[in-house]
Amino acid sequence: MYTYKLKMNYDLTKDIIHLLEKFDSENKNHQYTNSIEGFKDWIYDNHQKTEDHQSVEWIGKENGRSSESVISTLLVHLNRYAKTYSKSAIADSEFSTQEEFIYLINLRSFGEMSKTELIRRNVHEKPVGILTINRLIKKQWVEQKHSPDDKRTKLIRITPKGIAVLEKQMDKIRQATKIVSGNLTEAEKHELIRLLNKLDHFHNEIFGRNIDTKKLLDTIFSEYSFNNN
Numbered sequence: 001m002y003t004y005k006l007k008m009n010y011d012l013t014k015d016i017i018h019l020l021e022k023f024d025s026e027n028k029n030h031q032y033t034n035s036i037e038g039f040k041d042w043i044y045d046n047h048q049k050t051e052d053h054q055s056v057e058w059i060g061k062e063n064g065r066s067s068e069s070v071i072s073t074l075l076v077h078l079n080r081y082a083k084t085y086s087k088s089a090i091a092d093s094e095f096s097t098q099e100e101f102i103y104l105i106n107l108r109s110f111g112e113m114s115k116t117e118l119i120r121r122n123v124h125e126k127p128v129g130i131l132t133i134n135r136l137i138k139k140q141w142v143e144q145k146h147s148p149d150d151k152r153t154k155l156i157r158i159t160p161k162g163i164a165v166l167e168k169q170m171d172k173i174r175q176a177t178k179i180v181s182g183n184l185t186e187a188e189k190h191e192l193i194r195l196l197n198k199l200d201h202f203h204n205e206i207f208g209r210n211i212d213t214k215k216l217l218d219t220i221f222s223e224y225s226f227n228n229n
Contacts, residue, residue, distance in 0.1 A: 019043070020039070023039055023042050023043075026042070026046075027042065029223065029224050030205065031198075031201075031202055032198075032201075033201070041194075041198065045198075058070045078180075081180065082176075082180050083098065085176040085179050085180060086098035086173075086176055088172075088176065089101075089169065089172040089173045089175065089176040090169060090172070090173075093165075093168070093169050093172075094139070094165050095165075095169065096135065097132070099122065099124070099128075099132045100132060100135065100136060100141075101166060101169065101173060102122060103118060103122060103132055103133070103136060103142075104136070104141060104142070104158055104162050104163075104165075104166045105166065105173075106118060106121055106122065107142060107156065107157060107158040107162070108158050108162075108163065108166060111157070112155045112156060112157035113155065113156060114147065114153050114154065114155055114156070115129070115130070115133055115144075115153075115154055115156055116153075118133065118156055119133075120208065123204070123207060133156060136162070139161075139162075140159060140161050140162075141158065141159060141161055141162030141165060141166075142156050142157060142158055142159060142162055143156070143157060143159050144156050144157075145157075206220060
């Protein structure tokens, strides 16, 4: 009995090691984080029970339209829907754009940060981000100061006036975010968050590299294998 358990544990350990080696080999591009959570996500995505994917239908499928095309289109549509609700949330308010309240929410939630960090957190190009920050400074909703660690870096933080204007509109903003998640169940919301986090991790790493636009597609296709997805 003891010998049997020892052999079983040994075989299990070998299988786990082989699985870890496969994970390391397939995760060269850091699609998953190098952590137990990333390992679990990889196992979930690659070793879950096979489902009947043929039951999922979309417009143009019978004519060869790819799942990638559908995902890209739906993400664009959802972004436009979300912007529509955001515009409604700030209608007749002191906000000019949805970026203004998103920047304030980030500063309220995460505290002061550098201009670069704030712009990057909102996945904006620098010129757009600087214009947004300058508008917030002009309205006295945020203030800037030199970093004590690096005088060349300016830190941005939300002001009491910024907190007040944000709070005044938060009920409408919360309504907009609830509408965006639509009729999904709580379980579906959690699964969508998991999948969107995975996509965000993939694209955020690429975005942070500031690859030249003309070279972007060729660079990414040369570095990543999309045949296994």
